[in-house]
Amino acid sequence: xxxxxxxxxxxxxxxxxxxxxxxxxxxxxxxxxxxxxxxxxxxxxxxxxxxxxxxxxxxxxxxxxxxxxxxxxxxxxxxxxxxxxxxxxxxxxxxxxxxxxxxxxxxxxxxxx
Amino acid sequence: xxxxxxxxxxxxxxxxxxxxxxxxxxxxxxxxxxxxxxxxxxxxxxxxxxxxxxxxxxxxxxxxxxxxxxxxxxxxxxxxxxxxxxxxxxxxxxxxxxxxxxxxxxxxxxxxxxxx
Numbered sequence: 001x002x003x004x005x006x007x008x009x010x011x012x013x014x015x016x017x018x019x020x021x022x023x024x025x026x027x028x029x030x031x032x033x034x035x036x037x038x039x040x041x042x043x044x045x046x047x048x049x050x051x052x053x054x055x056x057x058x059x060x061x062x063x064x065x066x067x068x069x070x071x072x073x074x075x076x077x078x079x080x081x082x083x084x085x086x087x088x089x090x091x092x093x094x095x096x097x098x099x100x101x102x103x104x105x106x107x108x109x110x111x112x113x
Numbered sequence: 114x115x116x117x118x119x120x121x122x123x124x125x126x127x128x129x130x131x132x133x134x135x136x137x138x139x140x141x142x143x144x145x146x147x148x149x150x151x152x153x154x155x156x157x158x159x160x161x162x163x164x165x166x167x168x169x170x171x172x173x174x175x176x177x178x179x180x181x182x183x184x185x186x187x188x189x190x191x192x193x194x195x196x197x198x199x200x201x202x203x204x205x206x207x208x209x210x211x212x213x214x215x216x217x218x219x220x221x222x223x224x225x226x227x228x229x
Contacts, residue, residue, distance in 0.1 A: 105155045
């Protein structure tokens with residue numbers, strides 16, 4: 001079954017902290033792993049994405065770590081800010097699936113000033 | 114570029130009525146996807162369409178739900194005889210091509226359907 005499991009469901013950190021959100025998948029055919037950020041009342045917006053040929057990707061304060069053998073990937077937010085408070089979704093897409101994304105359940109992050 | 118436009122933003126329907134949700138993809142995008150988000154949950158794929166064709170409707174409930182993407186005009190997600198369980202946020206996304214993976218997606222801001 002094409003599932004993506006995400007944890008934790010919610011997370012509270014102080015400003016400057018490094019929240020870490022984890023995702024695990026089952027389908028070895030997954031080939032593309034994006035992270036989306038969603039603010040209340042808005043649609044998800046692509047934050048950063050990785051493919052399984054690399055173990056880490058960094059864009060600004062956001063880093064994805066990828067462990068292909070464990071079928072896990074995680075998002076790290078360096079020097080977190082109150083403006084990062086949002087819901088974060090991991091997702092995965094298998095090859096030749098017509099662009100269909102399978103989403104994790106989401107993590108609601110709150111960064112306290 | 115106006116992005117992916119969805120309307121209405123909020124829709125209230127009584128049980129048994131029909132709901133029509135519209136999605137205009139980004140300029141130059143010919144692939145449209147509909148997702149449903151229940152409260153406190155992730156997005157679930159419903160249907161993938163190209164102009165005048167349904168490519169994958171594996172996530173669509175078998176009854177009461179239909180989708181189209183005509184040659185001219187927006188994509189429409191139609192829910193007949195709505196029930197309370199249909200209350201959710203419905204998101205549309207578009208992409209310029211099929212790459213075999215989910216990159217190139219842009220989501221709209223969604224339509225929040227409330228069934229009373």
